[in-house]
Amino acid sequence: MRSFHAADESAAVVLCLPHAGGSASYFYPMSDALSPWVDVRAVQYPGRQDRRAEPCIDSIPLLADAIFVALSEERDDRPLVLFGHSMGATVGFELARRLTAAGRPPAAVLVSARTAPARNVDHGVHRLPDAGVVAELGKLNGTSGVLLEDVELLSMILPAIRADYRAVETYHCAPDVTVSCPIIALTGDDDPKTSIADAAAWSAHTTSDFELKVFPGGHFYLQDNGNRQAVAATVRAAADAASGRAVA
Numbered sequence: 001m002r003s004f005h006a007a008d009e010s011a012a013v014v015l016c017l018p019h020a021g022g023s024a025s026y027f028y029p030m031s032d033a034l035s036p037w038v039d040v041r042a043v044q045y046p047g048r049q050d051r052r053a054e055p056c057i058d059s060i061p062l063l064a065d066a067i068f069v070a071l072s073e074e075r076d077d078r079p080l081v082l083f084g085h086s087m088g089a090t091v092g093f094e095l096a097r098r099l100t101a102a103g104r105p106p107a108a109v110l111v112s113a114r115t116a117p118a119r120n121v122d123h124g125v126h127r128l129p130d131a132g133v134v135a136e137l138g139k140l141n142g143t144s145g146v147l148l149e150d151v152e153l154l155s156m157i158l159p160a161i162r163a164d165y166r167a168v169e170t171y172h173c174a175p176d177v178t179v180s181c182p183i184i185a186l187t188g189d190d191d192p193k194t195s196i197a198d199a200a201a202w203s204a205h206t207t208s209d210f211e212l213k214v215f216p217g218g219h220f221y222l223q224d225n226g227n228r229q230a231v232a233a234t235v236r237a238a239a240d241a242a243s244g245r246a247v248a
Contacts, residue, residue, distance in 0.1 A: 001015065001024075001041045001042065001043055001044070001070060001074075002024040002025075002041060002042050002043075002044050003031075003039070003040075003041050004025075004027075004028050004031040004032070004035075004040070004042075005031050005032060005035035005036070005040070006035060006036055007035055007036045007037070007038060007039035007040070008036050008037065008039075010078075010243065011036065011037060011038050011039040011078070011239070011243065012038060012039065012078060012079040012080070012081060012107070012239040012240070012242045012243040013038075013039045013041060013076065013078050013079070013080050013081070014034070014038050014039065014040050014041070014080075014081045014082075014083055014235055014238075014239050015041050015042075015043065015067075015071075015080060015081070015082050015083070015092075016030065016040060016041065016042040016043065016083045016084070016085075016088070017042075017043050017067075017082065017083070017084035017085070017087075017088030017089070017091045017092045017095075018042065018043065018045065018085065018087070018088050019085045019086035019087050019088055019113075019164075020086060020087040020161060020164035020165055020167075020168055021048075021137070021157065021160060021161035021164055022085070022086075022087075022088070023044060023045070023048050023049045024042035024043060024044040024049070025042070025049070026042070026085075027040060027042040027083075029223075029228060030083075030228075030231070030232060030235065033228065033229070033232040034232055034235065034236055034239075037236060037239075037240075038235065038236055038239045038240075039078070043067055043088075043091075045057065045063065045160070045164075047159060047160040047163060048157065048160045052160075056159060056160050056163035056164075057163065057167065058163040058164075058166040058167045058170075059167050059170070060087075060090050060091055060094055060167050060168070060171040061094055061171075063091050063094075063167065064091055064094035064095045064097075064098055065098070067091070067095050068095055068098040068099065068102075071095075071099070072102075078243070079107045079239075079242035079243050080099075080104075080106045080107060080242070081106060081107050081108050081109075081110065081235070081238050081239050081242050082095060082096060082106050082108070082109045082110065083110040083112065083235055084109075084110070084111055084112065084114070085112040085113055085114075085222065086112065086113045086114050086193075086219065087114070087164055087167065087168045088112075088114075089111035089112055089113070089114035090111075090114060090117060090120070090168065090171060092109050092110075092111060093109060093111065093117055093173075093179065093205065096109045096179045096181060097177070097179055100179055100180055100181070105179070105180055105181050106181050107181060107182075107238070107241070107242030108181055108182045108183070108184060108238045108241070108242065109179065109181060109182070109183050109184070109206075110183075110184045110185075110186060110234070110235065110238060111183060111184070111185050111186070111199075111202055112185075112186045112187070112222060112231075113186070113187055113188065113191055113193070113194050113199075113219050113220070113221065113222075114187075114194055114199070115193070115194050115195075115198040115199070115201070116198060116199070116200075116201035116202045116204065116205060117171075117173035117177065117202075117205055118173050118174065118175040118177070118201070118204065118205070119198055119201055120168075120169075120171050120172065120173065121169075123169060125165045125169060130158055133158060133161060133162060133165070134158075136165075137161070139192060173205075175204065177205060178204075178205050178206055178207050179205065179206055179207070179208075180206070180207050180208055181206065181208055182206060182208045182209040182210065182211070183202050183203070183205065183206040183208070183209075183210050183211075184210075184211045184212075184213065184234065184238060185199045185200065185202040185203075185210070185211070185212045185213070186199075186213045186214075186215065186222070186231065186234065187199035187212075187213075187214055187215070187221070188214075188215055188216065188217040188218050188219060188220075188221030189214050189215065189216055189217070190216070190217060190218045191217075191218050191219045191221070192218065192219065193219050194219070196212075196214055199212060199214075200212050213234060215227045215230065215231070
């Protein structure tokens with residue numbers, strides 16, 4: 001788990017979970033926007049950046065298991081909010097299930113740009129040749145075009161991307177699986193991967209409160225300048241509610 005900015009000791013922790021092919025540094029802007037009121041941390045999955053030499057994990061449940069162990073070892077009793085983008089939303093949901101089973105449910109789970117668990121579909125991207133995987137990345141506009149044209153860099157990141165897609169596409173969840181904490185679903189109104197109805201279907205996976213927030217934009221709506229402040233405000237509101245603070 002990576003931290004980028006200092007935070008008040010009493011601040012709630014927001015643990016961010018990256019998208020397929022993503023890394024902890026994707027959440028640097030969110031950390032910058034919310035410091036020092038919120039302790040934003042981000043998970044660095046194995047197989048990328050400073051963990052590139054480690055084997056990738058190509059299973060959502062195994063990723064959630066590993067993060068659960070890491071959180072347990074920290075023994076941090078501050079309120080915890082989970083924020084997952086795309087694949088990270090599903091990882092966050094599974095992590096919430098594990099925390100709840102251990103008697104430490106998160107205060108809330110924010111799920112971004114992701115179809116509800118029971119609606120997951122295997123699109124077969126992880127079985128495509130490299131060119132097909134690259135083409136899929138290009139459709140989502142979340143990866144620099146320059147990077148997609150750099151053969152050497154692609155050879156370094158494609159194993160992690162393929163493993164992540166395998167984790168996402170082989171994931172299964174029954175319609176009646178729920179968590180007891182509130183879920184806030186965030187999505188772009190022009191997301192080619194997640195329709196508004198697919199995002200709204202997260203409501204069936206909590207026995208607590210549910211809220212849907214729709215922003216202008218596509219799959220990576222949250223990195224659009226016009227949305228960053230609104231997304232950060234949503235995250236801060238959830239963190240402040242978890243810690244009992246009034247929003248400034």
